[in-house]
Amino acid sequence: xxxxxxxxxxxxxxxxxxxxxxxxxxxxxxxxxxxxxxxxxxxxxxxxxxxxxxxxxxxxxxxxxxxxxxxxxxxxxxxxxxxxxxxxxxxxxxxxxxxxxxxxxxxxxxxxxxxxxxxxxxxxxxxxxxxxxxxxxxxxxxxxxxxxxxxxxxxxxxxxxxxxxxxxxxxxxxxxxxxxxxxxxxxxxxxxxxxxxxxxxxxxxxxxxxxxxxxxxxxxxxxxxxxxxxxxxxxxxxxxxxxxxxxxxxxxxxxxxxxxxxxxxxxxxxxxxx
Amino acid sequence: xxxxxxxxxxxxxxxxxxxxxxxxxxxxxxxxxxxxxxxxxxxxxxxxxxxxxxxxxxxxxxxxxxxxxxxxxxxxxxxxxxxxxxxxxxxxxxxxxxxxxxxxxxxxxxxxxxxxxxxxxxxxxxxxxxxxxxxxxxxxxxxxxxxxxxxxxxxxxxxxxxxxxxxxxxxxxxxxxxxxxxxxxxxxxxxxxxxxxxxxxxxxxxxxxxxxxxxxxxxxxxxxxxxxxxxxxxxxxxxxxxxxxxxxxxxxxxxxxxxxxxxxxxxxxxxxxxxxxxxxxxxxxxxxxxxxxxxxxxxxxxxxxxxxxxxxxxxxxxxxxxxxxxxxxxxxxxxxxxxxxxxxxxxxxxxxxxxxxxxxxxxxx
Ligand SMILES: Nc1ncnc2c1ncn2[C@@H]1O[C@H](COP(=O)(O)OP(=O)(O)OP(=O)(O)O)[C@@H](O)[C@H]1O
Ligand SMILES: [Mg+2]
Numbered sequence: 291x292x293x294x295x296x297x298x299x300x301x302x303x304x305x306x307x308x309x310x311x312x313x314x315x316x317x318x319x320x321x322x323x324x325x326x327x328x329x330x331x332x333x334x335x336x337x338x339x340x341x342x343x344x345x346x347x348x349x350x351x352x353x354x355x356x357x358x359x360x361x362x363x364x365x366x367x368x369x370x371x372x373x374x375x376x377x378x379x380x381x382x383x384x385x386x387x388x389x390x391x392x393x394x395x396x397x398x399x400x401x402x403x404x405x406x407x408x409x410x411x412x413x414x415x416x417x418x419x420x421x422x423x424x425x426x427x428x429x430x431x432x433x434x435x436x437x438x439x440x441x442x443x444x445x446x447x448x449x450x451x452x453x454x455x456x457x458x459x460x461x462x463x464x465x466x467x468x469x470x471x472x473x474x475x476x477x478x479x480x481x482x483x484x485x486x487x488x489x490x491x492x493x494x495x496x497x498x499x500x501x502x503x504x505x506x507x508x509x510x511x512x513x514x515x516x517x518x519x520x521x522x523x524x525x526x527x528x529x530x531x532x533x534x535x536x537x538x539x540x541x542x543x544x545x546x547x548x549x550x551x552x553x554x555x556x557x558x559x560x561x562x563x564x
Numbered sequence: 565x566x567x568x569x570x571x572x573x574x575x576x577x578x579x580x581x582x583x584x585x586x587x588x589x590x591x592x593x594x595x596x597x598x599x600x601x602x603x604x605x606x607x608x609x610x611x612x613x614x615x616x617x618x619x620x621x622x623x624x625x626x627x628x629x630x631x632x633x634x635x636x637x638x639x640x641x642x643x644x645x646x647x648x649x650x651x652x653x654x655x656x657x658x659x660x661x662x663x664x665x666x667x668x669x670x671x672x673x674x675x676x677x678x679x680x681x682x683x684x685x686x687x688x689x690x691x692x693x694x695x696x697x698x699x700x701x702x703x704x705x706x707x708x709x710x711x712x713x714x715x716x717x718x719x720x721x722x723x724x725x726x727x728x729x730x731x732x733x734x735x736x737x738x739x740x741x742x743x744x745x746x747x748x749x750x751x752x753x754x755x756x757x758x759x760x761x762x763x764x765x766x767x768x769x770x771x772x773x774x775x776x777x778x779x780x781x782x783x784x785x786x787x788x789x790x791x792x793x794x795x796x797x798x799x800x801x802x803x804x805x806x807x808x809x810x811x812x813x814x815x816x817x818x819x820x821x822x823x824x825x826x827x828x829x830x831x832x833x834x835x836x837x838x839x840x841x842x843x844x845x846x847x848x849x850x851x852x853x854x855x856x857x858x859x860x861x862x863x864x865x866x867x868x869x870x871x872x873x874x875x876x877x878x879x880x881x882x883x884x885x886x887x888x889x890x891x892x893x894x895x896x897x898x899x900x901x902x903x904x905x906x907x908x909x910x911x912x913x914x915x916x917x918x919x920x921x922x923x924x925x926x927x928x929x
Contacts, residue, residue, distance in 0.1 A: 468642070469716075488658065
C-alpha cells in the first residue's frame, strides 16, 4: 500500500513537472514580450533598463490621433479592430443565439446536419476560409473593406456563440418555458423573460469569445480587408516585417492583457449559474 | 365551499390522444366538479400526464374536447386558459427570486403593482415561506422549492390547479406533511385540484374522488372508499391495496344472492347485483383483511376450512397465506396478536369467515 502510494506520488510529481515545462514553454515568450515593453532601449531586443517611455509614446500617439493633430496608422488600426470586433460580436450574439434557439425548438432530423455545418467555419484552415471568402466577395462584386471583414469574421465567430448557447440549452428543463406560458406568458414573453435570461451566461461568454477571436484574427482579415479597414494585428504584422520596434512590444502587451482579461471573463461567466 | 358542488368545472369529453401510432389516452370522458380534489391515479405510462397536459393546453387532443368552466378550450394555448400547473420538476425560474417567481403570473396578467404585491405577500404567508422572499431557487431546499411552485400557481387564483406528481421528489416524511397541507390549502381556497400520482396511498389520503387510469382509459371513477371497497375491475382491485382475485362457476341463484363454486375451493355466497342474470362464471375480489380467521367455526354467511401455509410478519399485521383442502390459495391479513389473544400460526387448521358484502364481483381485464 505504502509503495503504491509513493508510486502515485512519483507519477504526480512527473506529471506536475511536465505541465510546468509546457506552461513555461508557452508563456516565456509572452512574459518576455511584456518585460521588453518596458525596455528603455530603442532596439527591441537589447535590454537597457526599465522605462515607461514606450507606453508614454504610445499614449501620446493615441492622443494626437484622436485630437486630429497627427494621424497615426497604428492607432487607427486599433480603432478599426475594436469597431470591427464590436459589430461582429453584436451580430454573432444575435445569429448564434437565434440559431441555437431554433435548433433547440425545432428538432427536425435535417437540422442535425446543420449543427455539423456550423462547426465547419471553426475548424476549416483559416487560409482556405480567407481565399474562399475572397472569391465569394469578388463573385458578388463587393468592394473589399469594413463590410467584407465584418462578414467574414461573423462566419467563424457566431458558431462559438451558438455552441455555447446550445450547450446551455441541452441541460434546460423543458418545463421551464412551459411554466412561463402556463402563468400567462405568450411564447414571445416566455422567450425573452425566461429563456433568454436562462441562456444569458452562455450568450455573454460566447460573445466575449467572439470579440476576442475577431480582435486577434489575421489570416482571414488579410484576404478580405480593404485599404481603409486595416486591423491592428495586420498593422503590427506589417511593422514587424520592417523591423522590431519597442512600440510593437508595447502595443502587443496591451493587446495580450485585453485578450486574457476577456477570455478569463468569458470562462468565469460560463461558470456562473451552473 | 361557496361554489355549487354539482357545477362542472372541467369537462373532458371523449378525448383521445395519439402519438404517432401509440394511443396514450383513449376515449376518456371525465366531469370534474368545482371545488373538488380529484386524483388521476395509475401506473407509470398509463397517460396521466398526457391527460393533464391536455387540460393545461400543452397537448392538443387528437379527438374530443376539453371544457373549462363551460368554455370549449380544446384549441386554446396554455396562456389563455384559466388553469395553472405545478410541475413535477417545479420549473422555478432560476434567475428570479422567490418573490419574483411568485409574482410572475400576476405580472403577465398585468395586475396593478400594489395589488400584486399584496397577493404575493399573502401567497408567501400561505405556504409559510416568510423570510425567503429574496432568495434564488438555488438557495432553497426541495421542500421549499415545492412551496414556491405551489404559491406561484395559486397566487393567480386559477379556476383549476393541475398538479403532476408534485410531491414525488420529497422524502417520505415531508411528503406526508405536504399531503395534509395541500389538502387543507385546497379546502381553504376552494380551488378545483386535479392531482396526478401513481401512489395509491397518496390518492386515498387526499382525494374527494379518484379516477383510476389504466392504458389510457379511466377504469373507475369514485371516492376513495368506493374505489377500495367496490373495485369494478381486477386492475383496480389489484392496483389499490391488495386483493384476492378468484374465479368461480355459478351453481345457484336465490333472489339477490348467488352461490359460486370457486376453482379448487369452497362455495361462496354473495350479492348478485353486479352479475348479469345469465352469467355462468364470475370473477370476485376479496380484500385480505376482510377474511375473518378463527380456530373455531362461527356463525357467518360463508365459512370454509383452510390451512395456514405461510406466515409473514409485517409489524402491525401478519400476512397469512391460506390453502383450502382443494388447493385454492388466498391471502389474509390479521392484526398482530396481543399477549391475551389467541393466535394462529403456520400449519394451523383454521376456519375462514367471509361476509357476503365483502365479496365484490369484478370484471377481468
Ligand atoms: N410526446 C410524446 N411522444 C410520444 N409518446 C409520448 C409522448 N408523451 C407521452 N408519450 C407516451 O404516452 C404514454 C403515456 O405517457 P404519460 O407521460 O402520460 O404517462 P404517465 O401516466 O404520466 O406516466 P408516469 O407516471 O411515468 O409519469 C407513454 O407510453 C409515453 O411513452
Ligand atoms: Mg407523468
